[in-house]
Amino acid sequence: MKRPTPYLVAVAMLLLPAAPTSGQDGRALFDQHCAACHTIGGGANGAPDLKGVTAQRDREWLLKFILNPEAVTRSGDPRAAELLRMYDGALMPAPEGLDRASILAILDYIASRSGADAAPAAAGPPPTFTPEDIARGRALYRGDLRLAGHGPSCLSCHAAGAADLLGAGSFGPALAGVTTRLNGANGLSAWLASPPTPVMRSVYRRAPLAADEVRALAAFLDAEATAAPQSGLPRAAAFAGLALAATVAGFLAIGIIWRDRFRAVRRPLVSMSGGSR
Amino acid sequence: MPSAGNYLDVALFSVLPYVALFTFLLVTIERYRGQAFTYSSLSSQFLENQQHFYGLVPFHYGILTVLTGHVVAFFLPAGLLWWNDHPARLYVLEAAGLIFGLLTLVGLLAIATRRLNVPRIREVTSVTDWIVLGLLLMQVASGVYVALVYPWGSSWFAAIVAPYLWSLLELAPNLGAIAPLPLAVKLHITNAYLLILFFPFTRLVHVLVVPNPYLWRRPQVVRWYRRAPSPARHG
Numbered sequence: 001m002k003r004p005t006p007y008l009v010a011v012a013m014l015l016l017p018a019a020p021t022s023g024q025d026g027r028a029l030f031d032q033h034c035a036a037c038h039t040i041g042g043g044a045n046g047a048p049d050l051k052g053v054t055a056q057r058d059r060e061w062l063l064k065f066i067l068n069p070e071a072v073t074r075s076g077d078p079r080a081a082e083l084l085r086m087y088d089g090a091l092m093p094a095p096e097g098l099d100r101a102s103i104l105a106i107l108d109y110i111a112s113r114s115g116a117d118a119a120p121a122a123a124g125p126p127p128t129f130t131p132e133d134i135a136r137g138r139a140l141y142r143g144d145l146r147l148a149g150h151g152p153s154c155l156s157c158h159a160a161g162a163a164d165l166l167g168a169g170s171f172g173p174a175l176a177g178v179t180t181r182l183n184g185a186n187g188l189s190a191w192l193a194s195p196p197t198p199v200m201r202s203v204y205r206r207a208p209l210a211a212d213e214v215r216a217l218a219a220f221l222d223a224e225a226t227a228a229p230q231s232g233l234p235r236a237a238a239f240a241g242l243a244l245a246a247t248v249a250g251f252l253a254i255g256i257i258w259r260d261r262f263r264a265v266r267r268p269l270v271s272m273s274g275g276s277r
Numbered sequence: 278m279p280s281a282g283n284y285l286d287v288a289l290f291s292v293l294p295y296v297a298l299f300t301f302l303l304v305t306i307e308r309y310r311g312q313a314f315t316y317s318s319l320s321s322q323f324l325e326n327q328q329h330f331y332g333l334v335p336f337h338y339g340i341l342t343v344l345t346g347h348v349v350a351f352f353l354p355a356g357l358l359w360w361n362d363h364p365a366r367l368y369v370l371e372a373a374g375l376i377f378g379l380l381t382l383v384g385l386l387a388i389a390t391r392r393l394n395v396p397r398i399r400e401v402t403s404v405t406d407w408i409v410l411g412l413l414l415m416q417v418a419s420g421v422y423v424a425l426v427y428p429w430g431s432s433w434f435a436a437i438v439a440p441y442l443w444s445l446l447e448l449a450p451n452l453g454a455i456a457p458l459p460l461a462v463k464l465h466i467t468n469a470y471l472l473i474l475f476f477p478f479t480r481l482v483h484v485l486v487v488p489n490p491y492l493w494r495r496p497q498v499v500r501w502y503r504r505a506p507s508p509a510r511h512g
Contacts, residue, residue, distance in 0.1 A: 096453075143362040152358050156367075156432030166368045171427040171459075202454035203436045240425055243372055247379040254334050261495060264326065 026109025033095045036191040040113040054111040129219035137220025151207030161224040167235030189218045291450035297474035304477035318483035328391040336384030342377040354435035419465040
């Protein structure tokens with residue numbers, strides 16, 4: 001067997017240091033992919049606090065679960081089943097664009113922040129919003145103020161706050177109380193900046209929200225968290241009733257527009273002749 | 278490891294559309310080359326024209342308007358989102374869509390009832406006609422249901438469905454946002470593919486050769502120019 005050429009050795013030496021440096025990205029990757037729902041020592045609210053998770057679970061399991069949470073849960077894994085129970089059936093969405101190496105980098109980062117003396121990586125005190133923030137958020141939610149990335153306004157799919165004449169969309173979940181579900185205003189902001197659910201991700205990856213838009217929307221949704229959730233039913237009934245009435249009017253219009261239409265040849269002749277048929 | 282649901286999604290939303298489109302193109306062209314004179318709506322107006330009017334007219338104006346809306350949303354999703362950015366404009370568009378959808382649905386129900394109840398019409402109705410009616414009913418009913426239960430479809434179509442349809446045309450189907458959609462929406466999309474698939478085998482081909490003045494000229498009586506089988510019964 002031939003000995004490795006100096007060229008190959010040089011390439012190998014160039015490649016070797018690449019692995020440890022990926023730990024450098026752990027923090028950025030965590031912020032981008034995980035921080036929308038998880039903290040490290042900042043408390044669990046809606047998703048597990050990941051402090052110490054690398055010590056509690058073996059890496060191979062964590063890797064497998066993070067790569068495809070649905071598959072692991074479906075396979076009947078008892079730990080995944082327990083997570084599903086703890087979080088009321090809410091399954092972690094598979095993070096997009098993460099491979100083995102980047103997940104390992106994130107796990108390294110979590111491990112490095114999990115020491116007894118490590119300060120919590122929570123994002124500091126909850127932000128204070130001004131009435132202007134809230135008003136701007138409401139305008140962005142309704143669409144009166146266009147999103148910079150030209151994505152659809154929130155009202156297209158989500159109900160939040162006082163509704164207009166015909167109400168808001170109900171394609172996506174209602175947003176009342178969303179701040180509580182997502183770790184407070186900070187969690188909500190992180191969630192909006194990088195939405196983890198498949199539909200939101202696919203829509204707003206093409207049309208990302210600007211940082212000031214995230215802040216305004218978080219302000220508006222936080223303010224609406226205390227408002228009573230509106231019932232969509234009367235609005236939907238009004239919408240359906242309106243459309244039904246207009247449809248009846250449409251039929252009348254059709255009858256009037258074509259009132260002189262050619263109806264038959266034989267029938268009028270028969271009736272004119274006084275015959276029975 | 279993908280679950281059974283994933284396989285079904287792939288079959289329905291990234292295989293079926295190509296099968297449907299390919300069949301559509303191949304068979305419409307072959308049928309036109311080989312049997313051009315079968316390109317017809319096979320009008321039954323001659324056999325019965327009272328119930329016919331209140332089914333045919335609202336159905337056609339309804340379906341043409343709603344279909345145009347879908348096509349515009351497919352080609353100009355950004356323009357649609359721009360229009361919908363004011364709730365008042367969104368409401369006008371959505372209400373118009375639902376009204377024309379309801380006109381289509383009621384017209385279609387009238388057409389189906391007529392086909393069932395008028396013996397002369399039932400006599401000339403083939404199995405493919407019933408398949409067409411069934412698929413159309415499913416399509417229009419699911420469309421109206423989605424418009425009522427999952428507002429506001431004009432916006433989420435532009436943001437979710439249009440990019441998916443474009444990904445199909447770019448030969449790189451992206452089901453990321455389609456897989457989690459509600460069942461009724463998936464039914465509407467799947468049934469649309471089935472309609473495209475069956476289209477070239479049915480009377481729907483008349484859509485491709487429609488004389489455009491149909492849309493504004495006065496309705497006229499269509500007659501079959503054919504020697505009567507037993508002249509003695511006339512009179």
